[in-house]
Amino acid sequence: MRAVGFRANGGAEVLEELDLPEPVPGAGQVAVRVAFAGVNFAEIQQRRGELGAPDGPGGVDVPGLEVAGVVVALGAGVSGLEVGEPIAAYLPGFGGYAEVVSADTRFVRSLRTEAGVADPAEAAGLPRVYPTAFGVLKDAGRLREGEDVLIHSAAGGVGFAAAQLARELGAGRVYGTVGSAEKIPYAAELGYDEVFLRDGLAERLTEVTGGRGVDLVLDPVGGPIRDQSLAVLAPFGRVVAYGDLGRHQQWTASVWDL
Ligand SMILES: NC(=O)c1ccc[n+]([C@@H]2O[C@H](COP(=O)([O-])OP(=O)(O)OC[C@H]3O[C@@H](n4cnc5c(N)ncnc54)[C@H](OP(=O)(O)O)[C@@H]3O)[C@@H](O)[C@H]2O)c1
Structure with a gap:
């Protein structure tokens, strides 16, 4: 074969x-x-x-x-x-x-x-990606109804699946970030309330949430984005780290900052 x-x-x-x-x-x-x-x-x-x-x-x-x-x-x-x-x-x-x-x-x-029978072309993108998206939202992220979510790499496979599942699970506002401006119009079609660039995300998110931040961040990027993800959490918020797209050597956080 x-x-x-x-x-x-x-x-x-x-x-x-x-x-x-x-x-x-x-x-x-x-x-x-x-x-x-x-x-x-x-x-x-x-x-x-x-x-x-x-x-x-x-x-x-x-x-x-x-x-x-x-x-x-x-x-x-x-x-x-x-x-x-x-x-x-x-x-x-x-x-x-x-x-x-x-x-x-x-x-x-x-x-x-x-x-009927599901489209195999679409089904081939489900078996690993959707359980991952569900796991990071629900199991690790403990998403509850009405909570606001920020999803990094919003236009990627897991990001796209997570945006859909967050809606199914009753999330409040669902925000996405992308690495380049040309992805914003594409990602905006995927069901997010708002998609913005990862550069400057903290300022933008503070603006759109009136300074409250979000309850859950899905972060497959790592490095400085992980620091910013922690910084935009509302009280009792969670960051789920499930990848290192930026290939950072190390990430550390101070206990005081946490
Ligand atoms: N697919 C799975 O089932 C699965 C399971 C477990 C864990 N994960 C983890 O989830 C993450 C996303 O996987 P995926 O399958 O959704 O990937 P994907 O569809 O290939 O999307 C990858 C996204 O990563 C961003 N990216 C690429 N290179 C990057 C870099 N150097 N720095 C920062 N961002 C970069 C791009 O978004 P921007 O252009 O917006 O930056 C791209 O949309 C990975 O970290 C992966 O290890 C995936």
């Missing part, structure tokens, strides 16, 4: 087309013919080497944490899924940039819904 992977860490140029054997599903797994693979930031980190050098079979790593497609074979002990079922799957061990993958059924969901 065809796949896309890399033998050395680096930029996008290290990705190459590969000819690999089709995986055989093990116990509790299904084989999936991939129609669409999501592309998310962890795969860029993997390719750049932030998760280590390639260590897959033959020294090749195949990225891909999320796929949508059709079940083509069942491993031992699998029930509740049939060959031909349209599904989406999360692949914790990567491997989704391939024509066929083996997926653990714990992380496989049917695309059949009451409204």
